[in-house]
Amino acid sequence: HKTIKKICCIGAGYVGGPTCAVIAEKNPDIIVTIVDINPTRIAAWNSDTLPIYEPGLDKIVKGCRGRNLFFSTDVDKGIIEADLIFVSVNTPTKKKGVGAGYAADLGYVESATRHIARVAQSDKIVVEKSTVPCRTAHSMRYILEANARPGIHFDILSNPEFLAEGTAVPDLMRPDRVLIGSLDTLAGRAAAASLADIYASWVPRGQIIAMNLWSSELSKLAANALLAQRISSINALSAICEATGADVDEVSYACGLDTRIGSKFLKASVGFGGSCFQKDILNLVYLSESLHLPEVAAYWRQVVEMNEYQKRRFTDRVISSLFNTLTGKKIAILGFAFKKDTGDTRESPAITLVNYFRAERANISIYDPKVEDSQIWMDLTEPGVVDDLAELQKQVSIATNAYSACDDADAVVICTEWDEFRDTYLDYGRIYENMKKPAFVFDGRLILDRNRLEGMGFRVETIGRAASSFKTPRDWE
Numbered sequence: 001h002k003t004i005k006k007i008c009c010i011g012a013g014y015v016g017g018p019t020c021a022v023i024a025e026k027n028p029d030i031i032v033t034i035v036d037i038n039p040t041r042i043a044a045w046n047s048d049t050l051p052i053y054e055p056g057l058d059k060i061v062k063g064c065r066g067r068n069l070f071f072s073t074d075v076d077k078g079i080i081e082a083d084l085i086f087v088s089v090n091t092p093t094k095k096k097g098v099g100a101g102y103a104a105d106l107g108y109v110e111s112a113t114r115h116i117a118r119v120a121q122s123d124k125i126v127v128e129k130s131t132v133p134c135r136t137a138h139s140m141r142y143i144l145e146a147n148a149r150p151g152i153h154f155d156i157l158s159n160p161e162f163l164a165e166g167t168a169v170p171d172l173m174r175p176d177r178v179l180i181g182s183l184d185t186l187a188g189r190a191a192a193a194s195l196a197d198i199y200a201s202w203v204p205r206g207q208i209i210a211m212n213l214w215s216s217e218l219s220k221l222a223a224n225a226l227l228a229q230r231i232s233s234i235n236a237l238s239a240i241c242e243a244t245g246a247d248v249d250e251v252s253y254a255c256g257l258d259t260r261i262g263s264k265f266l267k268a269s270v271g272f273g274g275s276c277f278q279k280d281i282l283n284l285v286y287l288s289e290s291l292h293l294p295e296v297a298a299y300w301r302q303v304v305e306m307n308e309y310q311k312r313r314f315t316d317r318v319i320s321s322l323f324n325t326l327t328g329k330k331i332a333i334l335g336f337a338f339k340k341d342t343g344d345t346r347e348s349p350a351i352t353l354v355n356y357f358r359a360e361r362a363n364i365s366i367y368d369p370k371v372e373d374s375q376i377w378m379d380l381t382e383p384g385v386v387d388d389l390a391e392l393q394k395q396v397s398i399a400t401n402a403y404s405a406c407d408d409a410d411a412v413v414i415c416t417e418w419d420e421f422r423d424t425y426l427d428y429g430r431i432y433e434n435m436k437k438p439a440f441v442f443d444g445r446l447i448l449d450r451n452r453l454e455g456m457g458f459r460v461e462t463i464g465r466a467a468s469s470f471k472t473p474r475d476w477e
């Protein structure tokens with residue numbers, strides 16, 4: 001099989017950027033060029049301030065950039081020069097048309113594929129890195145073959161990415177496994193071996209798994225669905241805990257000790273977010289429906305519905321605790337990213353909560369250590385709605401630190417589990433002094449020591465724990 005000398009990655013996002021930066025670092029003999037049609041993003045990758053925040057990423061990019069790692073808007077040149085091309089473009093949920101709200105929008109994958117076919121002057125290995133519905137590789141091959149110059153051969157591989165935002169660098173450095181799906185032909189297996197060599201520079205061979213294309217594609221959707229399902233399962237239990245006086249952290253701990261279950265992804269919260277879980281489950285739902293498996297579709301759909309229910313339930317608890325009205329009250333939102341250690345806000349539960357609080361006519365002050373103000377404004381406005389921003393800014397403000405966000409607030413709502421919001425970092429005594437009384441804290445991420453805060457005078461309401469005012473039902477006493 002062929003030894004790869006030049007790699008091109010189409011899509012300089014949360015996946016393409018970190019993945020190819022690590023590949024470049026671990027393979028100093030391979031030239032890696034990451035291309036994107038978004039010039040602002042490429043300029044940021046070439047600047048001191050990278051477009052995404054990811055612990056450890058700066059050092060890697062700055063170490064390889066200009067040596068064997070390049071960022072460019074010249075997609076044609078990237079494709080022409082490469083032996084192997086990663087397609088790492090976005091695959092959001094379709095907003096319109098057939099499958100709207102469920103199916104993945106494969107428009108970006110298709111246009112990247114057509115671009116490859118149009119400009120390629122030599123044989124290429126095309127690697128599907130984006131998360132796609134099962135059998136997309138088939139469509140890509142069809143498009144490539146129908147549009148390619150005569151005599152040019154393409155091999156298609158599926159190589160889904162399992163990194164998680166916030167831990168992308170350690171995830172890439174020590175992956176649990178690398179999947180390489182290929183056709184079971186001589187050419188397919190040879191292409192897979194070429195890609196395996198790249199990973200083998202740092203990943204033990206035993207963890208680089210070859211399989212058929214469709215298994216590899218489906219494994220990515222399956223893994224995300226199974227992970228999200230654990231969160232929805234523990235969140236469903238959190239509702240039972242609140243109604244009974246059981247404590248979800250204790251239940252989670254007890255269940256997690258069972259080695260068959262394990263402790264990861266069993267933390268109750270206000271709900272999961274991020275660009276992938278919801279999108280990929282809906283994608284699986286749509287796939288199930290197209291395969292005429294309605295029961296399977298309903299099963300997975302419920303994982304997403306439970307997540308929506310959890311956000312609504314948490315909001316209802318805030319409203320009822322605050323004496324059934326939020327009108328004119330100040331709510332401090334701590335955290336806007338969908339989880340800690342990332343600035344990404346896609347599908348963040350904070351967006352849904354703020355929208356619910358706005359509908360209740362609350363005044364909202366938001367603080368997040370890594371999310372840009374412009375991103376928050378974008379997430380809270382409907383594109384194209386006139387005066388939306390002006391209306392929004394009457395109700396919502398963005399604070400530069402946690403203390404000013406909480407100043408004069410009626411309630412503090414923890415939406416993201418940033419370490420700096422823990423009571424071991426933040427001075428909650430100082431926050432309490434400057435809040436309206438009674439001062440409420442709603443812990444949507446189970447990061448606070450309730451007893452300690454209640455000792456300061458706060459009223460603390462935590463996901464998966466009975467309300468402070470909870471009384472055991474009389475017939476149980």
Ligand code: NAI
Nearest residue numbers: 011012013014015036037038089090091108112130131161
């Ligand atoms: P992203 O939106 O951050 O990046 C995609 C980039 O592709 C954008 O910068 C866009 O301008 C560029 N692009 C789109 N069409 C293009 C074209 N024809 N030519 C050149 N550039 C083009 O998306 P992200 O988060 O990196 O996700 C990419 C894929 O990886 C998705 O399929 C996603 O499901 C999957 N994935 C994402 C993970 C995550 O944590 N974000 C984890 C694992 C997989």
